[in-house]
Amino acid sequence: MTARAETSARRSDPAPGMVEKRGSALWLTHVAMILGVLVVFFPIWLAFVASTVSQPEIARPPMPLLPGDRFLENYQKALFSGVNVPVAVMLFNSLVMATGIAVGKIVISILSAFAIVYFRFPARSLFFWLIFLTLMLPVEVRIVPTYEVVARFGMLNTYGGLIFPLIASATATFLFRQFFLTIPDELAEAARVDGAGPMRFFWDIVLPMSRTNIAALFVILFIYGWNQYLWPLLVTTDPAMNTIVMGLKQMFPSGDDIADWPVIMATSILAMIPPVIVVISMQKLFIRGLVDSEK
Amino acid sequence: MATVDLIDVKKRFGPAEVIRGISVAIENGEFIVIVGPSGCGKSTLLRMVAGLESVSDGEVRIDGARMNEKEPMDRDIAMVFQNYALYPHMTVRQNMGYSLKISGIPKADIARKVAQAADLLQLSDYLDRKPRQLSGGQRQRVAMGRAIVRQPKLFLFDEPLSNLDAKLRVQMRLEIRELQSKLGVTSLYVTHDQVEAMTMADRMIVMNGGVAEQIGTPLDVYERPETLFAAQFIGSPAMNVIEATTGNGQAVLANGAALTAPAAQAGPVTLGLRPEHLALDPDGPLVLEVSFAEPLGPNTLLHGRLAGSADAFTASLPGVHRLSQGRGQVRLNARPGDLHFFDPQTGRRLA
């Protein structure tokens, strides 16, 4: 399956034999493609426009479809006052949570995958299957008992409570295991002959060779962590611990009050910027990680 | 530099015995080639010397000291792998210096030793490249360099040339041999290629089915093969083998042809005749019905069957021979001294 991630490079040769690609057909394809992109993009565009206009402009439909002049004002208000808590605080919480999940999961996974692949030790296959089992169950399914565990540990409204339950899954372990199995045996043997013990081999050979995998996994896990909703909703009752994705919903007033749409929309835009930047800037890695992690 | 002693070394994987007791004493500075078909256990034997496989029975000694329980790194050896096993993320310099860095040698010394080795192997211009930027032959040299910077007691080569193309193989063969005699380091070299074995070895170990069929110098093995297997494995094209009966200074084949043989032989034998030891002789007892000829230039291979026999038979004659359409009959003879006799039951050489 890795092969398919690399295929985009394969067709670098624009063969003259490519069939039916001339004149009007080509233009039609471009037009259809652009229409498709516009439709897919429209919600984001509208959110951006809403984040640059004033509340009355939105409250009297139809709202304008081009940006207004309230950009700075709205974003400033969102970032530093917010509704319940400044969005800057929520952004920080999200950053800690997403990074914590990505780093934490990578660290525990790469260590256990290394142990499983390169050692034979008692109960190895038992551990392997235990870890494997955790592939099967998203946190959504076990929320009530997991919540109780976190509460008992006094981890409500803490970063630990946000992070730990979400790294208890074996996807990354599996991925690293698959990768380690592709490292030629001779490399470990050469290292042994060169005098490297297991941990030295891990630091000097395995870790540098896993760089791309680690980076790709980081992108995927960062977005996974950033976009969590249900779990932060349960664990963070204190607004100061809210993450931006779940805090967004908390900005809607209960009852019939009119929501502060420009600020809410500015917050939506802020909530999507970090993951979008990560995805766009690391597109190649991201696609590779995505395709690999679904293996 | 070191001596290596294998004393009745055995290896079992579960119930299967893949090395069935091999003993050899290797002298200081010797170049030993372990040769045999795939699956004969030659790599396993080498890996046991390296410490990458445990020894089930018997003893491996380096410089007289028992090595069975020692880690590879404590055996003072260096190994060149078939796929080179270069660390892909390190430069040539880092690859070559890695073992020195682990043993805590000062940076300046590492740099000096790497530079020396690189110079010896003509790698000085490539020190900052990654393995993937090198050609096959260069990677091979880096693997060699990684081995020699450590100045180990013992070099181990596991089919190091089998990933190279034919021309480069010949060249690297010479280079490795030259380097080894320059450094004088005892070496064990595994290959399935009998030409490599013949050209490189001080002594070779011919292995088959986990057993050493013969241990000796290349010419020993060629001239006096101890077993039918060694006889057929070494030499190209392979030795012809025919059932025969000896007595009265003659070897009589099943088809009635009679060759002059040393008088001492008597009884049924398996007769071995190297293709290159056959000569044209208008009165020769062997009639070869040639089905096709391969003119190689320096010599010509004639393939066919002996008259009245069903087994394939090959003769190699010096120079060029033009047979009409490559077919026809030729009469051949062989000198008594070039006849090899093996026990038909055990395949062992008869005196």
Place this chain on the structure above:
Amino acid sequence: MEKRVTFQGWLLPLCLITPQVVISAVFFFYPAAQAVWQSLYLPDPFGLSSRFVGMGNFEYLLSDPYYRTAIGTTAVFSGLVTLVSMVPALFLAVLADRLIKGAGTYRTLLIWPYAVAPAVAGVLWLFMFNTRIGVVAWYLGQLGYDWNHVLNGAEAMGLVVVASSWGRISYNFLFFFAALQAVPRSVIEAAAIDGARFWRRFFTIVLPLLSPTTFFLLVVNVVYAFFETFGVIHTITSGGPQQATTILVYKVYADGFVGQDLGSSSAQSVILLIIVGLLTVLQFKVIEKRVHY
């Protein structure tokens, strides 16, 4: 598949594996076991004690009309999400695949929505369809259609389906595009020489070659619709109106946290657990097939 070479020792590997094992035990196995255990008990109304009821919670659940409705809702919802997220994605991928130049740019633009969290996507779509100020709702009104997903269950379902599928289009597009790029040129050209025109080639050659990817995405999208759309539903409809958009995962939350009905919520978790198990097995079967593809 196993490695030939291993390092010696057992203490070091046990240390290396400990963090993952401990975290899995505390935050996974214990809660999962707890869910199974709780599903067999019925707490009294004050939460002071509970008594063993065996399969009682399950029997009650499966005869509960609300739960049955939720099962139906989930089936409709995930079916629609899968369809709405895959068909446009395939269409866009086929278009992008026809382009030599610019395909990369379109891909970059189309990836965006994938990065948007489901909950944020919910807010964006809620904003467009808000009954009072939503731009799309307003234009629909101008056309004479009175949009009101707050009262109309079908409209609410439509809105959560579209909002859930939106980001998924990006994901499916990436996979379809990669798969299309992997279709050998020579096969397409051979078909063209045989006289097959574009759409004919697409349906007789390309689509069959894409079937492993399609099947894989089908399973993955169903899993997504089941478990990862909570944010969309919570932000847009909160399961309403009249539970018209209450899918199973939402009900676990609503009964467990809002309704505090632990026995029922745990039984629901166990049922979901079985569903995930089945889907995972299916997913692995699919992936095995893909490996040979």
